[in-house]
Amino acid sequence: MRDVFCRSLVKNSGRPQFVFLTGDLGFRALEPLREAAGSRFINAGVAEQNMISVAAGLAKSGLRPWAYSIAPFIYARPFEQIRNDLCLPDLPVVLVGNGGGYGYGVMGSTHHALEDYGTLLTLPNLRVFVPAFDADVSSMIDALMDFPHPAYLRLGLSELPANFTPTNYSAWRRLLTGNGPTILVTGPLAGGLVANSLRLAESERPSLWLVSELPIDEVPEEFLNDLDRSSHLIVVEEHVAQGGLGQMIGHHLLLHGIAVPRFTHHCAKGYISGLYGSQKFHRKECGLDAENILAEILTGA
Amino acid sequence: MQPAETVQDISAGESMPLLIKRAKARLLRMHYEAGVGHIGGNLSCLDVMLTLHHRVLGEEDMFVLSKGHAVGALYVVLWSQGVLSDEDLRTFHVDGTRLSGHPPVKGIPEIAFATGSLGHGIGLAAGVALGKALLSLPGRVFCLTSDGEWNEGSCWESLIFAAHHKLDRLTIIVDQNGLQGFGSTREVAGIAPLADKFRAFGIPAYEIDGHDPEAIEQGLREASRHGPAAVIARTVKGHGVSFMENRMEWHYLPMTEAQYLRALSEI
Numbered sequence: 001m002r003d004v005f006c007r008s009l010v011k012n013s014g015r016p017q018f019v020f021l022t023g024d025l026g027f028r029a030l031e032p033l034r035e036a037a038g039s040r041f042i043n044a045g046v047a048e049q050n051m052i053s054v055a056a057g058l059a060k061s062g063l064r065p066w067a068y069s070i071a072p073f074i075y076a077r078p079f080e081q082i083r084n085d086l087c088l089p090d091l092p093v094v095l096v097g098n099g100g101g102y103g104y105g106v107m108g109s110t111h112h113a114l115e116d117y118g119t120l121l122t123l124p125n126l127r128v129f130v131p132a133f134d135a136d137v138s139s140m141i142d143a144l145m146d147f148p149h150p151a152y153l154r155l156g157l158s159e160l161p162a163n164f165t166p167t168n169y170s171a172w173r174r175l176l177t178g179n180g181p182t183i184l185v186t187g188p189l190a191g192g193l194v195a196n197s198l199r200l201a202e203s204e205r206p207s208l209w210l211v212s213e214l215p216i217d218e219v220p221e222e223f224l225n226d227l228d229r230s231s232h233l234i235v236v237e238e239h240v241a242q243g244g245l246g247q248m249i250g251h252h253l254l255l256h257g258i259a260v261p262r263f264t265h266h267c268a269k270g271y272i273s274g275l276y277g278s279q280k281f282h283r284k285e286c287g288l289d290a291e292n293i294l295a296e297i298l299t300g301a
Numbered sequence: 302m303q304p305a306e307t308v309q310d311i312s313a314g315e316s317m318p319l320l321i322k323r324a325k326a327r328l329l330r331m332h333y334e335a336g337v338g339h340i341g342g343n344l345s346c347l348d349v350m351l352t353l354h355h356r357v358l359g360e361e362d363m364f365v366l367s368k369g370h371a372v373g374a375l376y377v378v379l380w381s382q383g384v385l386s387d388e389d390l391r392t393f394h395v396d397g398t399r400l401s402g403h404p405p406v407k408g409i410p411e412i413a414f415a416t417g418s419l420g421h422g423i424g425l426a427a428g429v430a431l432g433k434a435l436l437s438l439p440g441r442v443f444c445l446t447s448d449g450e451w452n453e454g455s456c457w458e459s460l461i462f463a464a465h466h467k468l469d470r471l472t473i474i475v476d477q478n479g480l481q482g483f484g485s486t487r488e489v490a491g492i493a494p495l496a497d498k499f500r501a502f503g504i505p506a507y508e509i510d511g512h513d514p515e516a517i518e519q520g521l522r523e524a525s526r527h528g529p530a531a532v533i534a535r536t537v538k539g540h541g542v543s544f545m546e547n548r549m550e551w552h553y554l555p556m557t558e559a560q561y562l563r564a565l566s567e568i
Contacts, residue, residue: 019435039435045465050424050458057428060413062436080418081455085425088406088415 023069052081071097071113100154101238118243139169159191178205181232192290317514335394341551361440367422368447420453449481511536
C-alpha cells in the first residue's frame with residue numbers, strides 16, 4: 001500500500017495547501033514524493049511530538065499537512081499532541097501510520113500497533129481510515145485531500161486475491177454473499193477471508209462485509225438483513241478487543257435494540273507464547289488467520 | 302474595594318509603566334474575585350506580555366502562550382486591547398465562562414492554541430512560522446514559555462527543528478522566574494545556563510530584565526530581527542507584591558481579602 005500511497009500523494013503534491021512531514025521514515029518508499037513535493041516535503045527528524053505540534057501550526061496557517069511514521073510512532077508517542085493540538089481544535093491534519101496491527105512482524109512489539117484506532121477514536125473529531133486493498137488507498141487519499149477534520153490512515157499490505165475484484169470503494173461494502181454467518185472485517189485481513197471463503201459452497205459461505213472508516217455511524221440496511229438471516233456475527237480485526245471494531249458494532253447494535261444471538265470476535269491478543277515472528281505468525285497465534293476463521297465456521301465452533 | 306478598571310481607562314498612548322500598573326491591578330482583581338491561584342507566574346510575565354502586545358506585535362504577527370497557566374495575564378492583555386471586556390474578566394473561572402483556567406480551544410479568536418500542557422507551544426509556533434514562510438504570508442510568531450517548561454523534551458525537539466529550518470520569523474521568550482511546580486528550577490532539574498544551551502543549538506539568545514519595558518521592547522525587536530532567536534527575560538515570580546515575590550506557594554494559592562488589598566497597595 002505504501003507505493004500506492006506515495007503515488008497518490010505525488011499526484012496531489014502540487015496542491016497549494018499540500019505539505020508532508022515524515023518522522024525520518026520512508027526509505028526506499030517515499031523518495032518520489034520527496035522529489036515531487038520539494039520544499040513541501042519536510043523530514044521532521046526523529047521527533048514525533050514536535051512533528052505533530054508543527055503540523056498543527058502548519059494547519060493553523062492554512063495548509064493541509066500530512067504526518068507520516070510507522071503506526072506506533074505516529075499515534076502513541078505524540079498522543080497528547082494529537083489530542084491537544086489537533087483533535088480538540090479540530091485541525092485538518094492526516095496522520096499516516098504504516099504497518100497497522102502486526103505489520104512489522106518480527107521487528108517486535110514496540111513496532112506493532114494493536115491498539116491504534118481504538119485509542120485514537122477516543123479523541124474528538126478524528127476519523128479513522130483503514131484500507132483493505134491498494135485501490136482503497138487512492139480513493140481515501142482523494143477524499144482526505146479535502147477532509148476538514150483530523151484523520152488517521154492505517155496502512156498495511158494489500159492481500160487482494162488475484163481472481164477477485166472488489167466493488168468500488170465505500171465505507172461499507174459487501175464483498176461476498178453467502179448463506180453462512182455474517183462476517184464484518186476491517187483492513188487487509190479481508191483479502192484472506194475472500195480467498196478462503198470463495199472455496200466454500202454458497203450454503204456455507206459467509207456473507208462478508210468490509211468496513212473501512214471508523215467510528216461506525218450508519219450501518220447499511222443490507223448488513224442488518226444479513227445479520228437477521230444468519231443470527232451469527234463474526235468480527236475480524238487486527239486490533240485488540242478493547243476499543244476495537246467488535247466493541248463498536250456491538251455498542252451500535254445494542255443502542256439500536258438489535259439482538260445478535262451469536263457473536264464471535266477474532267482480534268489481536270498480544271503475544272500469547274511470548275515468541276516473535278512474521279505478521280502471519282502473530283495472526284495465527286491469535287486465531288486471526290483466515291484458515292482458522294473459516295475452519296471454525298465449517299465445524300460450527 | 303476599588304471599581305474595576307475599564308478598557309477605556311487605558312489609552313493607546315499611555316506609557317508602558319502606567320499601563321503595566323493598571324493591568325497588574327486588574328490581574329490581581331481578577332484572581333482575587335475568582336479565588337484562584339497561578340498569580341505568581343502571571344505577575345512574572347505580565348510586563349513582557351503587555352509590552353509585546355502593545356509595542357511589538359503587528360496585525361499579522363501571532364502570539365503563542367506556551368505557559369498556559371499564565372492565561373490570566375493574557376486575558377488581561379486582551380482586555381487592555383479591548384478584545385475582552387471587563388464583564389468577560391469577571392467570568393474568569395465561573396461556570397459557563399469562555400475564560401477557562403488555561404487557554405481555551407475556541408471562543409476567543411485571538412488565542413491561537415489551547416495550551417496548558419507544557420512543551421507544546423514552541424512546536425506550534427514553529428509550525429505557524431514555517432506555514433507563513435511556505436505560503437509567503439507576512440508576519441512573525443512570538444512564543445512565551447516558562448523556564449521550568451524546558452524540562453520537557455519536546456521543547457528541545459522544537460528548538461532543533463526551528464534552528465535546522467532557519468525559522469527566522471520565530472522568537473522564543475522564556476519567562477525565567479526561577480521557580481517551578483514543586484521547587485526552584487535550580488533544585489528540580491538545573492538547566493542553567495539556559496542562554497548557552499540555546500546558543501549551542503544555534504539559537505541566538507538575548508538576556509533582558511523582564512520587568513523593564515524599554516529593555517523588553519528593545520530585546521524583542523532585536524531578537525525578532527535575528528530569528529529564530531530566544532529572549533530570556535529575567536523575572537520575579539509574584540513581581541511587585543512583596544509577600545509573593547519568589548515564593549513558590551503563589552503558583553497555587555488564592556488571595557485573602559487582606560492579601561489582595563495589600564498587593565494592590567504595593568504595585
